[in-house]
Amino acid sequence: MAKINPAFGKELNKYGAVNFNACYNCGNCTAVCSLSTEDVSFPREMVRLSALGLEDDIKASLKPWECYYCGECSTHCPQEANPGELMMSIRRYLTAKYDWTGLSGLLYKSLPLSLAAFILTFAGVIAFAFSVGFELDKMLKFGHLFEGIAIGTIGLVILMPNIARMWYFTILKPKVKVPFMKYVKSTSELFVHMFTQKRALGCDDNQFRWLEHFILVIGYLSMLFTTVALDWFGTTNLFVIILGYVMSAIVFVVTVDFVSSRMKKNKEVSKHSQPSDIFFVVWLFLMGLTAFMVRLFIDLDILEMNKWLYIFHLTVLVQWALIIVPFGKWTHFLYRSFAMYFAKLKE
Amino acid sequence: MEKESSIPNGTNSNSPLGVGDSNPIKNITYDALVIGAGIAGGEVALNLANTGYKVLLLDKELSVGGKMIMLSKVFPTLDCAACITTPKVSEISRHPNITIFTGSEVSNIKKLSDNEFTAKVTKHPRYVRVEDCTACQLCEKACPVNVRDQYQFGLIGRKAAFIPFSICSPKAAAIDIDNCTLCGACEKVCPTNCIDFTQETEIMNLHVKTVVVATGFDTFDAKKMPRYGYGQYKNVITALQMERELAPTRPFNTILRPGDGKVPDKIAYVLCVGSRDASVGNPICSQICCMYSIKQAQLLMGALPMADVTIYYINIRSFGKGFEEFYQQAKGMGVNFVKGKIGRISEKESGNLILRYEDINEGKLQEAEHDMVILSTGVLPNTGIEKFFESQTLTLDPFNFVGQSDALASPAKTSIEGVFVAGTATGPMDIPDSILSAGAASSEAISYLINQQN
Numbered sequence: 001m002a003k004i005n006p007a008f009g010k011e012l013n014k015y016g017a018v019n020f021n022a023c024y025n026c027g028n029c030t031a032v033c034s035l036s037t038e039d040v041s042f043p044r045e046m047v048r049l050s051a052l053g054l055e056d057d058i059k060a061s062l063k064p065w066e067c068y069y070c071g072e073c074s075t076h077c078p079q080e081a082n083p084g085e086l087m088m089s090i091r092r093y094l095t096a097k098y099d100w101t102g103l104s105g106l107l108y109k110s111l112p113l114s115l116a117a118f119i120l121t122f123a124g125v126i127a128f129a130f131s132v133g134f135e136l137d138k139m140l141k142f143g144h145l146f147e148g149i150a151i152g153t154i155g156l157v158i159l160m161p162n163i164a165r166m167w168y169f170t171i172l173k174p175k176v177k178v179p180f181m182k183y184v185k186s187t188s189e190l191f192v193h194m195f196t197q198k199r200a201l202g203c204d205d206n207q208f209r210w211l212e213h214f215i216l217v218i219g220y221l222s223m224l225f226t227t228v229a230l231d232w233f234g235t236t237n238l239f240v241i242i243l244g245y246v247m248s249a250i251v252f253v254v255t256v257d258f259v260s261s262r263m264k265k266n267k268e269v270s271k272h273s274q275p276s277d278i279f280f281v282v283w284l285f286l287m288g289l290t291a292f293m294v295r296l297f298i299d300l301d302i303l304e305m306n307k308w309l310y311i312f313h314l315t316v317l318v319q320w321a322l323i324i325v326p327f328g329k330w331t332h333f334l335y336r337s338f339a340m341y342f343a344k345l346k347e
Numbered sequence: 348m349e350k351e352s353s354i355p356n357g358t359n360s361n362s363p364l365g366v367g368d369s370n371p372i373k374n375i376t377y378d379a380l381v382i383g384a385g386i387a388g389g390e391v392a393l394n395l396a397n398t399g400y401k402v403l404l405l406d407k408e409l410s411v412g413g414k415m416i417m418l419s420k421v422f423p424t425l426d427c428a429a430c431i432t433t434p435k436v437s438e439i440s441r442h443p444n445i446t447i448f449t450g451s452e453v454s455n456i457k458k459l460s461d462n463e464f465t466a467k468v469t470k471h472p473r474y475v476r477v478e479d480c481t482a483c484q485l486c487e488k489a490c491p492v493n494v495r496d497q498y499q500f501g502l503i504g505r506k507a508a509f510i511p512f513s514i515c516s517p518k519a520a521a522i523d524i525d526n527c528t529l530c531g532a533c534e535k536v537c538p539t540n541c542i543d544f545t546q547e548t549e550i551m552n553l554h555v556k557t558v559v560v561a562t563g564f565d566t567f568d569a570k571k572m573p574r575y576g577y578g579q580y581k582n583v584i585t586a587l588q589m590e591r592e593l594a595p596t597r598p599f600n601t602i603l604r605p606g607d608g609k610v611p612d613k614i615a616y617v618l619c620v621g622s623r624d625a626s627v628g629n630p631i632c633s634q635i636c637c638m639y640s641i642k643q644a645q646l647l648m649g650a651l652p653m654a655d656v657t658i659y660y661i662n663i664r665s666f667g668k669g670f671e672e673f674y675q676q677a678k679g680m681g682v683n684f685v686k687g688k689i690g691r692i693s694e695k696e697s698g699n700l701i702l703r704y705e706d707i708n709e710g711k712l713q714e715a716e717h718d719m720v721i722l723s724t725g726v727l728p729n730t731g732i733e734k735f736f737e738s739q740t741l742t743l744d745p746f747n748f749v750g751q752s753d754a755l756a757s758p759a760k761t762s763i764e765g766v767f768v769a770g771t772a773t774g775p776m777d778i779p780d781s782i783l784s785a786g787a788a789s790s791e792a793i794s795y796l797i798n799q800q801n
Contacts, residue, residue: 024623024661024662025661025707026619026661026687026688026707027687027688027690027704027705027706027707028688028689028690028705029690030690030705030712031687031688031689031690031691031703031704031705031712032574032690032691032703033690033712036705036712037712038711038712038713039711041705041710041711041712044705044707044710045710075626076574076626076690077625077626078619078623078624078625078626078630078688079625080625080626
């Protein structure tokens with residue numbers, strides 16, 4: 001028998017949950033959700049589990065990741081219990097639980113700690129720049145090297161173990177029997193969802209948001225590829241240069257809309273922003289913009305100015321790679337697609 | 348009991364108190380003004396009149412009887428609503444101490460001193476001399492204009508010259524001047540020449556000693572929840588419309604679904620439409636929807652023995668005397684109760700409806716097909732009541748019902764001394780509670796009248 005834990009609500013509130021205990025179990029949220037099905041019914045179940053504090057059941061569930069937050073449930077909730085934001089908060093909570101280092105949870109729950117991490121990384125970048133005498137060439141070379149090392153290390157040391165933990169919580173621990181061949185056969189599911197987020201298309205009135213998000217993902221991944229694999233800042237290849245411009249422009253132009261809707265709070269999905277949400281979109285915007293400017297200054301040969309601009313870009317990059325990617329909102333890129341993969345395994 | 352016998356009932360002295368001498372404003376005097384002639388207002392008027400006080404009973408509608416006179420049967424006794432209302436209505440109509448103004452409104456109520464209120468009464472023209480009309484319905488036949496009948500909640504049509512409904516009181520025709528084409532056909536056929544297009548709005552100065560507010564309630568406009576498709580899907584109706592289909596004076600003389608006139612055999616009730624729902628601005632329970640839906644379900648089981656009736660609910664609140672037994676009786680008759688609020692309704696080509704809900708007992712999303720859906724719309728306050736009062740403020744409660752100065756100690760008193768409140772004007776309640784509330788209001792009014800005269 002599971003033990004109920006009413007105090008769990010307080011923990012969830014730290015991840016951004018609001019008023020979910022007002023729920024009177026009418027099921028309206030599940031019924032208006034266009035992604036909910038007979039076999040996979042949510043979000044009311046998650047509201048129930050949260051109110052009762054059944055942490056193991058929440059950790060074993062993939063449903064939080066199967067919600068793409070159109071916000072209909074919150075709009076129509078008769079008790080204004082905000083199930084949509086609860087699902088979002090559970091995703092933050094799960095991100096923290098999957099993370100073996102425990103740093104995600106600390107950063108999600110504490111803004112001062114997050115700010116301290118940002119300041120610390122900034123100080124590190126300045127110290128590094130000082131150590132190389134603020135020479136642009138050396139900084140550029142290091143930056144490129146850093147990108148490669150960071151991607152490899154974080155992927156291997158943080159993200160892969162975390163995915164393994166997610167697998168443990170959702171498949172192994174609840175004793176779901178999955179034949180090995182199913183793991184192989186279902187892999188297509190993983191990549192389709194990773195690169196298309198096609199499930200979001202099932203949300204009502206969400207086609208534009210899906211398109212925006214899709215373009216952003218493609219733009220971001222291409223920008224990453226252009227800078228890391230094709231060495232955009234160092235290359236003389238005209239095609240790569242133009243590709244980099246286009247992709248970085250896409251990233252900062254599209255994120256403008258994401259940032260502004262979080263500021264305007266005009267949609268259900270953007271009404272409740274946690275610092276982690278703001279960091280994610282703002283840093284994405286800054287990355288695209290500063291990368292664009294750095295390359296522009298190289299092409300215009302404004303080297304003295306570019307030094308400082310690059311330090312700014314490197315700061316954003318380092319913060320992104322060391323804070324937001326491993327311990328912040330970036331991970332939803334992996335967890336969402338793996339959740340669809342695991343859900344396929346559970347079928 | 349009448350203390351100031353020097354002023355006879357309904358005195359109309361043409362005084363120069365009005366604006367112009369050419370159109371003098373009539374002064375009228377009564378002991379009590381009762382606003383609203385529904386079951387609560389009617390009860391208050393009768394209690395006051397039987398005690399000897401002169402009462403002006405005023406209603407904005409063309410008939411007295413309020414909402415109850417429209418209903419089919421009452422819960423949990425299944426007595427005929429009209430059979431309880433009509434004797435009461437005729438008693439009110441015939442009572443020598445009661446004057447009825449239908450199609451009338453009141454405004455500018457001023458408290459000059461204790462026992463002294465003045466108000467402006469506006470009597471809209473009916474364009475029919477009620478005392479001459481025999482309700483022969485020849486004008487109805489002659490009138491070429493068809494509009495939706497508001498007294499049948501839009502289920503059928505009526506003419507612009509019309510008898511409001513078969514058991515209305517006063518039973519007399521009226522001209523719906525907004526839709527009238529002024530063709531004169533009704534005037535030509537009227538055997539008593541009672542149709543009079545020269546009638547004008549009458550404004551009167553009213554003097555009374557006490558005021559009772561019995562303005563009743565409004566129901567939630569289901570069009571405000573587009574996900575239920577009311578007004579868009581023809582076979583989605585409101586519970587008040589179903590009341591008419593079930594009433595003895597019903598328009599179709601059977602149960603039909605409006606889309607194609609088919610007799611339905613898989614009927615769904617959606618509870619809490621516009622009540623207990625903060626997302627549409629009404630977080631409180633309407634107190635009557637569970638029970639009237641269960642009542643209608645039982646009546647439907649009787650009218651259509653082969654039909655399946657399903658009630659989708661959040662919680663069944665059968666709190667009154669005999670209510671739980673009534674609920675169990677419905678279950679025993681085979682009414683299907685499903686716990687789960689309906690999220691969305693969609694329409695099939697056949698006119699059937701797909702209801703999407705989470706079956707709370709199973710925790711699973713489900714879809715069910717029904718050929719007719721009844722929305723049990725919630726109770727809302729009638730708005731603008733506080734605007735009737737000019738010199739003092741009539742306080743409303745947080746849900747915009749008329750505020751009770753002390754809901755426990757003196758539930759019929761309002762924020763203005765000498766102004767009392769009865770029935771659903773104070774909040775959602777069923778018929779017995781409305782009548783109880785009316786009793787309380789009339790006692791309070793009577794003791795106020797007596798105290799102030801001593």
